Amino acid sequence: MPPASAATGHKPSRPRRGEGQWALGYREPLNKNEENKKNDDGLNVRRRIIDIYSKAGFDSIDPADLRGRFRWFGLYTQRAPGIDGGKTAVLEPEELDDRYFMLRVRIDGGQLSAAQLRAVAEVSTAYGRDTADITDRQNVQLHWVRIEDVPAIWERLEGVGLSTTEACGDTPRVIMGCPLAGIAEDEVIDASEQIRQVYDDHIGSPLFSNLPRKFKTAIAGCSVHCTNHEINDVAFVGVVGPDGQPGFDLFVGGGLSTNPMFAQRLGTFVRPDQVSEVWAGVCSIFRDYGYRRLRHRARIKFLVKDWGTEKFRELLEKEYLGYALPDGPEPTLDPGTRRDHIGVHRQRDGRFYVGFAPKVGRVSGTGLSRIADIAEAHGSDRVCTTADQKLIILDVTEDRVDSVVAALEAEDLEVRPSTFRRQTMACTGIEFCKLAIVETKAKGASLIEELERRLPDFPEPVTINLNGCPNSCARIQVADIGLKGQLVTDGEGNQVEGYQVHLGGGMGLNAAFGRKIRGLKTTADELPDYVERVLRRYLAKKEDGEAFATWVARAEDADLK
Structure with a gap:
């Protein structure tokens, strides 16, 4: 007789393939990443960086280390300049690699002394072309780092108690904590x-x-x-x-x-x-x-x-x-x-903390050094990073608050920022990231400036998050307006940089992932027009006290386009 499955017309079910779970006895690697990790612990690459690669240069680096184990110490190759987003998923890793690195400095709990901040700043100016980004996981990312300089960078950072160990990779990454x-x-x-x-x-x-x-x-x-x-x-x-x-x-x-x-x-x-x-x-x-x-x-x-x-x-x-x-x-x-701790607020000891906003987390080594100067000049030895790409100076006495605020704002670091400066975040984007499809940092900064000009008195705490690819480093699904980078077709039929739009996401008591409207996309050039349009509709149609996400949940699709 045929098997029962044949008699009934159903195909026999196949046993589910092992998922590589060690506890169930599956120890053999099932992909190249697992094979690479089995061959050598990522922590062992530090010695090779110091003894071999930093001395012999970029061309001496084993590819398994370059695109794998280097991450265990916070190092990723940057995207080579001039590669457009349409090639991100097409080119091989070695075709996307630049000969420079992004280096992520882990800042557990977001806590930095002035000396530690100054060390990061000095590394940025000496070895990273004055680049520095505050991430939404409280780290600082530097760019343009040469492999030859990594041991010196580690020595400077570790000398003040900072580390890049397990800042990336298949590891326990930075431990986030309240900066306050x-x-x-x-x-x-x-x-x-x-x-x-x-x-x-x-x-x-x-x-x-x-x-x-x-x-x-x-x-x-x-x-x-x-x-x-x-x-x-x-x-x-x-x-x-x-x-x-x-x-x-x-x-x-x-x-x-x-x-x-x-x-x-x-x-x-x-x-x-x-x-x-x-x-x-x-x-x-x-x-x-x-x-x-x-x-x-x-x-x-x-x-x-x-x-x-x-x-x-x-x-x-x-x-x-x-x-x-x-x-x-x-x-x-x-x-x-709001969760970002921006503004001037009293501490439990009677002193004050001052939270301020760079644009989309982008600062510089020079800027970080200036922030350390401002903190120390006003009696503070603590500057903290937040999970929203912001910074905070702690322990300011009441009589020095106004002076701190004035000094920060003279550096274009707003203590009382507009909604758009305060609530817009952006990931690294195509400028440096090999996964990205579109540019984000400059676009986010220009979007802030344009919205401040067009909607100068906008009162609501609407979050706008830009991401260069689908991976959501900038948390697009939990933003009021989440923008996922992709190539879109403009009015003339050309493939250009743009964004798929997610609306009405958030966390807290009303946690929800953003709503995707069929076909709702915008080109990068049209982004300010789109955001202005949807925010004006929200102001015109919202009920008294109604949050943006609540309005989005009940709005007609036409009002969201």
């Missing part, structure tokens, strides 16, 4: 010690230097949730526990890119002294059970989605911690609070 930790009047808990402990215990450890993909962490007790716990792989969020003592609520599985997912609560309460151990447990689950076959499915969010939080929590407690975590409360969210 320990000074905010309304914080739930100061998480500074927990960030330090996780860094000291685990960053640079071979135990976690071969993860399926990147692993992003946030640990904060900020009352406005400035680290955006909703979109991190693991997040510890400050709450007051059942016994009245502060601790953390645990979230896992957040991330954006081409398949966005919000992190999910495990429902546990984590004491401050447990954070490092619990972090290691979550990271170990990702290492051991994470999917390693397909790179686009190798983030922890896919594991959490497939398993559910109940199974994830059970495995964490039974197999990795050896004890049960108590149930805990949810964090308190506010739907309308």
Whole structure:
């Protein structure tokens, strides 16, 4: 007799291919990235950079190191100049590579002393053609770095306690934290010690230097949730526990890119002294059970989605911690609070912090040095980075606030910025990034200037995020207006730089991913006209007090085009 499947007309089901999960016995590499990591730990490339590549030059670099293990120390080759976005997905990696590098300096918790900021500035001016970008993960990115200069750069950075170790790669990347930790009047808990402990215990450890993909962490007790716990792989969020003592609520599985997912609560309460151990447990689950076959499915969010939080929590407690975590409360969210800490605000000790806005995070080494000068001249030794490409000077006495504000604004660093300066972010874009399709930084800056001219008194906190490719480094799906770079057809039938538009995304109490309207795209040249048009319609048609995202959810498609 034929098999039952043939008799019924159904094809026999095929067993699902192994996902390369180590804990299930699948240790053989299923793609080139996994093979590269098995051949040699990415952490080992540091010695080769110092001893071989920096001395023999770019042409001496092993391709497996150049496009793989270099990332374990924050190094990516830049995009070679003059390659248009239409060739991004067509050319081979070696055709896209420039002979210069982007170097990412990790700034865990966003905390910098004036001396550390000055060191970054000096590296930028001496070795990076005065480039510097503040990222939306609190790092600083430098460009035009030569391999010959990397050891000297490391020596300068490490001399003041900074590092590029695991700033990129399939590793635990920078630990995000509230820049106001320990000074905010309304914080739930100061998480500074927990960030330090996780860094000291685990960053640079071979135990976690071969993860399926990147692993992003946030640990904060900020009352406005400035680290955006909703979109991190693991997040510890400050709450007051059942016994009245502060601790953390645990979230896992957040991330954006081409398949966005919000992190999910495990429902546990984590004491401050447990954070490092619990972090290691979550990271170990990702290492051991994470999917390693397909790179686009190798983030922890896919594991959490497939398993559910109940199974994830059970495995964490039974197999990795050896004890049960108590149930805990949810964090308190506010739907309308801005998370960027911009402006002048009182600290708990009576002094003030001053948050200010460069345009789309783009500064310079010279500019960073000037910021360090301003801070020190006004009695401050602390400058912090935020998750929104902004900066903050801490510990300013009341009598010096006006002077700090004046000095910053003389450098075009606005303390009381327009909505557009304050709420617009942009990724690196095609200027330096090999994944990008369109330009973003200059376009974002010019968009700000144009909207300030056209809508000078625009009152609403509308976020505008520009991304050069689909990977959402600039968080397009959770912006009010998210702009995903792609090539589009203009009115004359030409392929030109443009953006697919996402509308009405956000985080917080009303978290949602932006709405995509069929066919809603704009060319880069027409972008200011489009944004002005949709914002004017919003002002004309919104109900009293209605947020942009709420209006988008009920608006007719015609009003959004």
